[in-house]
């Protein structure tokens with residue numbers, strides 16, 4: 001069954017097609033934290049230790065039926081990932097590599113139907129970059145090698161099938177569908193350092 005996706009205000013709507021391989025990841029890296037702070041949604045996106053829940057899958061499985069004009073994208077640095085979000089309400093959408101040749105997206109779970117995630121994307125959640133988690137004790141990291149292995153399978157399959165040409169985040173010429181806003185070093189560092197607002 002298709003898995004629905006929509007931003008907070010429902011300006012963007014769409015779905016994820018069923019498919020074989022996906023990885024659920026809980027990422028504590030500073031860049032994911034900075035992305036949530038950039039959008040000022042850290043209270044709804046990050047867990048108490050700064051973790052973001054992500055579902056990684058082939059970008060060709062993602063379809064937008066409405067609101068594509070609200071797609072916006074930021075790069076924390078000149079060479080950083082493309083971090084997509086809904087400009088209508090600042091809901092994070094997910095992270096892609098800067099090229100359409102590696103057709104992979106890590107969807108932030110706020111754009112998904114959170115209750116249906118375990119059913120639609122089964123498997124254990126890998127926990128990564130725990131050294132950047134906020135506070136002590138740090139969560140225990142596990143599952144990274146499985147995540148890397150699935151990443152390779154997803155990319156290889158999309159390359160062989162030609163599905164990489166069907167990413168909704170890139171034009172047929174391989175350009176991002178929105179112009180990335182690139183943060184300055186200063187902006188990035190201040191977002192990485194930003195203290196967590198209290199709940």
Ligand SMILES: [Zn+2]
Pocket residue numbers: 007008009010011012086087088089090091
């Ligand atoms: Zn919205």
Ligand SMILES: [Zn+2]
Pocket residue numbers: 027028029030031032033129
């Ligand atoms: Zn991360």
